[in-house]
Amino acid sequence: MTKFVRSWLGIAATTATLAFGGGQALAQKELVFGLQCDRTGPTATVGVNLCPGYHDYIALVNSKGGVEGFKIKVLEVDNEYKVPPAMEAHERFKKEGAVLEGLFGTASTMALTKKLEEDKILGTSPGFGTASAADGKRFPYTFPIAASYWSQAGAAVAFAKERLGGNLKGKKIAYLFYDNPAGKEPLPILEDLAKSEGFEMRTFAVPAPGVEMGAQILDITGRFKPDFIITHLFGRSPSVSIKELKGKGFPLSKVVAFVWGSAEADIIAAGGMAVAEGYNGIQFAGVGKDFQVIKDIEAMYKAQGKPVPKELDSTVYYNRGVFIAAMHTEAVRNAIKVKGGAAPTSEEVKKGMEAIKGFTLGGLVPPMEITAADHEGGGWVQIWTVKGGKLVRDKDWFQGYREIIKKHLAAEASKS
Amino acid sequence: MFHRESGVFKTTYRADMALYPLPIAKWTVGVLALIFIVIVPLTVHEYYLSILNLIFIAIVGALGLNILVGYTGQISIGHAAFMSVGAYTAANLAVRLGLPFWITLPAGGMMAAVIGVIVGMPSLRIKGLYLAIATLAGQLIIEWTINHVPAISGGAQASIQVERPSLFGVSFNTQGHLYFFLLFFAVLAIVATLNLVRSRIGRAFVAVRDQDIAAEIIGIDIYRYKLMAFAISSFYAGVCGVLYTYYFGIANYEQFQLIVSIDYLAMIIIGGLGSVLGSILGAVFVTLLPIVIRILMENIGSLFFTGAEMANVISGLRLGVFGGLIIFFLIVEPEGLNRLWRNIRSYFRVWPFSY
Numbered sequence: 001m002t003k004f005v006r007s008w009l010g011i012a013a014t015t016a017t018l019a020f021g022g023g024q025a026l027a028q029k030e031l032v033f034g035l036q037c038d039r040t041g042p043t044a045t046v047g048v049n050l051c052p053g054y055h056d057y058i059a060l061v062n063s064k065g066g067v068e069g070f071k072i073k074v075l076e077v078d079n080e081y082k083v084p085p086a087m088e089a090h091e092r093f094k095k096e097g098a099v100l101e102g103l104f105g106t107a108s109t110m111a112l113t114k115k116l117e118e119d120k121i122l123g124t125s126p127g128f129g130t131a132s133a134a135d136g137k138r139f140p141y142t143f144p145i146a147a148s149y150w151s152q153a154g155a156a157v158a159f160a161k162e163r164l165g166g167n168l169k170g171k172k173i174a175y176l177f178y179d180n181p182a183g184k185e186p187l188p189i190l191e192d193l194a195k196s197e198g199f200e201m202r203t204f205a206v207p208a209p210g211v212e213m214g215a216q217i218l219d220i221t222g223r224f225k226p227d228f229i230i231t232h233l234f235g236r237s238p239s240v241s242i243k244e245l246k247g248k249g250f251p252l253s254k255v256v257a258f259v260w261g262s263a264e265a266d267i268i269a270a271g272g273m274a275v276a277e278g279y280n281g282i283q284f285a286g287v288g289k290d291f292q293v294i295k296d297i298e299a300m301y302k303a304q305g306k307p308v309p310k311e312l313d314s315t316v317y318y319n320r321g322v323f324i325a326a327m328h329t330e331a332v333r334n335a336i337k338v339k340g341g342a343a344p345t346s347e348e349v350k351k352g353m354e355a356i357k358g359f360t361l362g363g364l365v366p367p368m369e370i371t372a373a374d375h376e377g378g379g380w381v382q383i384w385t386v387k388g389g390k391l392v393r394d395k396d397w398f399q400g401y402r403e404i405i406k407k408h409l410a411a412e413a414s415k416s
Numbered sequence: 417m418f419h420r421e422s423g424v425f426k427t428t429y430r431a432d433m434a435l436y437p438l439p440i441a442k443w444t445v446g447v448l449a450l451i452f453i454v455i456v457p458l459t460v461h462e463y464y465l466s467i468l469n470l471i472f473i474a475i476v477g478a479l480g481l482n483i484l485v486g487y488t489g490q491i492s493i494g495h496a497a498f499m500s501v502g503a504y505t506a507a508n509l510a511v512r513l514g515l516p517f518w519i520t521l522p523a524g525g526m527m528a529a530v531i532g533v534i535v536g537m538p539s540l541r542i543k544g545l546y547l548a549i550a551t552l553a554g555q556l557i558i559e560w561t562i563n564h565v566p567a568i569s570g571g572a573q574a575s576i577q578v579e580r581p582s583l584f585g586v587s588f589n590t591q592g593h594l595y596f597f598l599l600f601f602a603v604l605a606i607v608a609t610l611n612l613v614r615s616r617i618g619r620a621f622v623a624v625r626d627q628d629i630a631a632e633i634i635g636i637d638i639y640r641y642k643l644m645a646f647a648i649s650s651f652y653a654g655v656c657g658v659l660y661t662y663y664f665g666i667a668n669y670e671q672f673q674l675i676v677s678i679d680y681l682a683m684i685i686i687g688g689l690g691s692v693l694g695s696i697l698g699a700v701f702v703t704l705l706p707i708v709i710r711i712l713m714e715n716i717g718s719l720f721f722t723g724a725e726m727a728n729v730i731s732g733l734r735l736g737v738f739g740g741l742i743i744f745f746l747i748v749e750p751e752g753l754n755r756l757w758r759n760i761r762s763y764f765r766v767w768p769f770s771y
Contacts, residue, residue: 039731051727077710078731083664083671084470088707091466091591107670110575114665118589130573180563181574181670 031070031343033058033328034077034093034101036108041081042235045265047104049314051076053321054102056297056309058329063300067329068336070343081105086112094119099332099349102324103128106182109142116141122331122350126284126324127259131185131405132412134376136354143353143375145327145368146284149232149258150408151379153186155282155400156256157193159383160228162395163254169198174226176216176241178233179205186232186258192404202226210237217244232258239269242276253278253385262384263316264391273389280394281316283382285323286364287391288315293322293361316391323365330359366397379405433614457595465591467707472595472602473659474699478683479609479692480652485681486690487613488645489625490539493677494551495653497535497558500672502528502654504568507576507667517581517662521601524658525651531558532650539642543628555674562669575668578661594663601659605652609692612648621645625690686742688752697753705741709734 035054038047058072066072075096077089086108093101100122103109109129116123117140125133126146133142134150147155161168175190177183187203194201202224204216210233220226229250231241238261245255257266262281270276289295294312301308311318335344335352344352356377357369368377379402383395426432436442457465481495502524509520535554539547562569570576580589581597588597612618620641623631632638661667679702687698713730749756 037727037731039728040735048728055727076727078727078734082675083660083668084474084703085706087664088467088470091463095461095463107668110573110666110668111664111671114577114580130575181569185573 029066029070029343031067031072031332032093032096032098033072033074034089034096034098035074036079036086036089036102036104037076038081038104039078041079043081043105045235046260046263046317047078049265049311049317050321050324052309052311053318053323054325055321056300056312057293057322057325060293060297060300061325061329067333068341070332070336072329072332079104079108081108083108083111087115090115090119090121090123094121099335099344099346100124100328100353102328109133113139113142119346120350121346122353124324124327126320132409134374134379135409135413136371136373136375138413139375141350143370145324145353145370145375145377147259147282147379147381148376148405149182149185150189150405151376151400151402152232152258152282152381153189153230153400154193154379154402154405155381155383155398156230156258157190157197158398158400159256159280159282159395160230161197164227171199171228172224172226173199173201174204174220174224174229175201176204176206176213176220176229176231176233178210178237179207182234183232188408189401189404190230192408193401196404206233206237206241210235211240213237213240213244217241217248221245221248221250227254229255230258231255231261233261236269238262238266242267242270242279246270246275251278252276253280256280256282256383258282259284259381264314265317267386273386276386277388279386281384281391283316283384284366284380285320286382287319287384287393291319291362291364293326293364294319297322319364323361326359326361326365327353327356330356378402435610435614452599453596457592462591465595467704469591469594469598469663471700471703472598473656473663474680474683474703475602475696476605476652476659477656477680478687478695478699479605480649480656481680482684482687482689482691482695483609483612483621483652484645484649486684486688486694487618487625488621488642488649489543490536490642490645491544491548492536492551492646492649493548493674493681494535494555494558495649495680496672496674496676497555498528498532498650498653499657499660499676500558500562500667500669501531501650502657503661503667503672504562504576504669505654506658507578507661508568508570510578511570511576516583517658518583521655521658524661525654528654528657529647529651532646532653533643536643536646536650539646540639552674555677559669559673569669574670575666577666580665581662588662598659598663601655605655606692606696609695613692617641617644622690682742684752686745686752688754691752691754693757694752694754697757701753705738706734709737 037051038044039051055074058074061067062071075093077092079086079089086105090112098121103112103123103125106128109125112123120141122141122143124143124145126144129142129144131148131150133139133144134148160173164171190201204220206213206216220229233241238257245252259282262283267273267276267279298308331349331353332344334355335348339348354370354372359365360367366380368380370377379399380397382393382397384391385394477499484490484492505527506520506524509515509523535551538550542550563574580587582588588594620636623636624638624641628638657672660671683698683702684695686701688694710730713733717726717729
C-alpha cells in the first residue's frame with residue numbers, strides 16, 4: 001500500500017466518523033432545563049433579577065463547552081405567580097424533554113408536587129413551598145435545596161442568641177410576619193425554641209398586602225419592647241418594616257430578616273443603605289460580586305463586547321439565580337458521570353441531585369449535602385449585615401438548631 | 417352553531433326556545449362530540465390536552481359567574497372565594513372521610529352555594545358597585561377564615577393534598593385521563609346552563625337583570641331569584657374549585673385569591689355577558705392567549721433577540737399584547753366575542769345576497 005493510498009484511507013475514515021458518529025453525538029448532546037419564573041406578577045422584583053442569573057450561569061457553562069460535553073438549553077416560562085400557567089409550563093417542559101425544572105412560587109410548587117412525582121421530573125423550590133418538602137422520602141421529586149423557613153427560624157434564633165450575649169433566658173423576641181401560610185410556617189419552631197431557650201416570644205401578623213404596619217411596629221416598640229426582632233415579610237413589606245422601625249428608633253442591628261426580606265432592593269426601597277445601617281438578613285446563597293463565577297460571567301460579557309447587565313448589581317437575587325443554575329448543572333453532571341457520558345434521564349438526574357456534596361462554587365453555594373432523605377441539604381444559611389453602605393458578611397455558613405428542625409420533620413413524617 | 421338557515425321560519429315559542437333550532441344542529445353537536453371524545457384525545461399530544469384541561473375547568477367557573485353577572489345582573493368579585501369553599505369542602509371530605517369524587521364534588525358545590533347565598537344577601541338591598549364591594553368583603557372574609565381556621569385549612573400551610581379521583585378502580589392520574597374527567601363536567605355544566613337559561617328560572621333572572629322593579633310587578637319574587645342566582649353561580653364556582661383541587665392534587669387557598677376573581681370577570685366580559693357561548697369563548701381566550709403569544713414570540717422573537725433577553729421581552733410584551741387585544745376586541749364589539757361570532761353568522765345567513 002502506498003503512502004498516498006494510506007493517507008486517503010485515513011482521511012476517508014475520519015470523515016466517515018465525523019459525518020456519522022460525530023453527527024449523532026452532536027444531535028444528542030443537548031439537555032433541556034425548564035425554568036419557571038415570575039417577571040410580571042406579584043413577585044416580579046425577585047424574578048427580574050433571579051432569572052437572568054440563571055440564564056447567565058447556563059450561558060457561561062455552555063461557553064465553556066457545556067456539562068461533560070452536553071450543551072444546555074433553558075426553556076423559560078413566566079407563570080406570573082399563578083397556578084394554572086405553572087401547570088401549563090410543567091407540561092410544556094415535559095413535552096420538550098426537560099430533565100429537571102426550577103419552580104417559582106409557593107402555591108405553584110405545592111400544586112405541582114404531585115405531578116412532578118407522577119412524571120418523575122425533579123423540581124427545585126429554593127425558598128418556596130413547605131418546610132416538610134425537605135423530607136425526600138415523603139416528597140421524592142421536590143427539592144428545596146436551600147434552607148426552609150424552619151431552618152431559617154432556627155438560624156434566626158441562633159443569631160439572636162449570639163447577638164444578645166449567648167443567653168436568651170428572660171429575653172424578649174418579637175416575630176413580625178406576613179399573615180399567610182408561609183409567614184405562619186416557622187411558628188412551631190419558634191414556640192419550641194422559646195420554651196427550650198427560655199425567651200418570651202410574641203407574634204405580630206401583618207395582613208396582606210403588607211404595606212401598612214404602623215400599628216404592629218408601634219405595638220412592638222412601644223409596648224412589648226423586645227430585645228430582638230425576627231421579621232418574615234415578602235414583596236414591598238420588608239422595606240416598610242425597615243422604614244417604620246427606623247422611624248421608631250429601634251436599633252436595626254437587633255433585627256434579622258428571613259430570606260425574602262434581605263435583598264438590596266428591599267433596603268434601597270427603604271431609603272438606601274445609609275438608612276438601614278446594621279440591618280441583618282438571612283441568605284441561602286452567597287451575596288456580592290466577590291466570587292470567581294460572577295467574575296467569569298462579567299468576563300464572558302466583556303469577551304462578547306456587551307456591557308455587563310445591571311441585574312448583576314442586585315447581587316442577592318442574581319446570585320440566587322446563579323446558585324439554582326449551578327445546582328441544576330451539578331446534578332446533571334453527577335448523573336452524566338454515573339452513566340459514563342451518556343445523556344441521563346430525569347430519574348437519573350434526581351439521583352445526581354441526591355449525590356451533591358462538597359460543591360461550593362467558591363463560597364456562593366453552602367457546604368450542603370443533599371441525600372435521598374434530606375432534600376434541603378442541611379439548611380445552611382449566612383447572615384449579611386448592612387455596614388458602611390454595603391452588605392457585609394457577618395456570619396459564615398451555619399445551621400441553627402438542626403436537631404430541633406429534624407425532630408419537627410420526623411414528627412411531620414409520622415403524622416402522614 | 418355552525419349551521420345557517422335562510423330566514424326566520426319559527427311560528428311557535430316552543431320552536432324559538434328549542435335547544436336545537438334546526439335538525440342539522442344535532443349533527444353539529446354529534447360532530448363536536450366525535451372530535452372532542454375520540455379524535456382529540458387520540459391524536460393530540462399530552463401537552464395540548466393539559467391546556468384543554470385548564471380551559472375546561474375555566475369554562476365551568478366562567479359559566480357560573482356569567483349566570484350571576486351576565487344573566488341576573490348582580491356583580492360579584494368574590495367568585496374565587498366560592499371556588500376555595502368548594503375546594504376545601506371536597507378536600508376535607510376526601511381526606512378525612514375518604515369519600516369518592518362523585519360525593520365530594522356535589523358536596524363542594526352545595527357548600528359553596530350555601531356560603532354564596534349568605535354572601536349574596538346584601539344583593540337584596542344594594543346593587544351595582546355597592547354589591548361589588550359587598551362581594552369583595554365576602555372574598556376577603558373567606559380568604560381570612562380559611563387562612564386562620566386550621567380545622568378547615570388542615571394546618572399552618574393551609575393546603576390539603578388529595579388523591580387523584582378514581583372510578584371503577586381506574587385512577588385519573590394522567591392528563592389524558594383527567595381530560596375525560598374534566599370534559600365530562602365541562603359538558604355537563606354547558607348543557608345544564610343552556611337548559612337553565614331557557615327555563616322559567618333563567619327568564620326570571622333576565623327579567624331581574626333588565627329591570628328589577630318591573631320584574632317584581634309581573635310577579636317575580638326577586639329576593640328568591642337573586643339568592644337563587646347566587647346559589648347556582650356559587651355552586652358552579654364550588655364545582656370549579658373541586659375540579660382544580662382534583663386536577664392539581666391539592667387544595668391551596670393561594671390559588672383562589674382576589675386576582676382569580678378578576679380573571680374570571682375578564683373572561684365573561686371578553687366572551688360576552690349573558691351568553692353561554694360567550695363564557696366558553698372567554699375562558700378559551702383568556703387561558704390560551706398568553707400561551708399563544710409566548711409560542712409566537714419564541715418563534716418570531718429569536719430573529720430580533722438572544723435567548724436571555726427574549727425571556728424579559730416575552731413577559732413584558734405578553735402583558736402588553738394581552739391588554740391591547742382586550743381593548744381592541746371590546747372596541748370592535750363591546751358585547752364581547754359572542755356578539756362578534758353572531759355578527760359573522762348573521763352576515764353569512766344571507767350571504768351572498770346581502771342587499
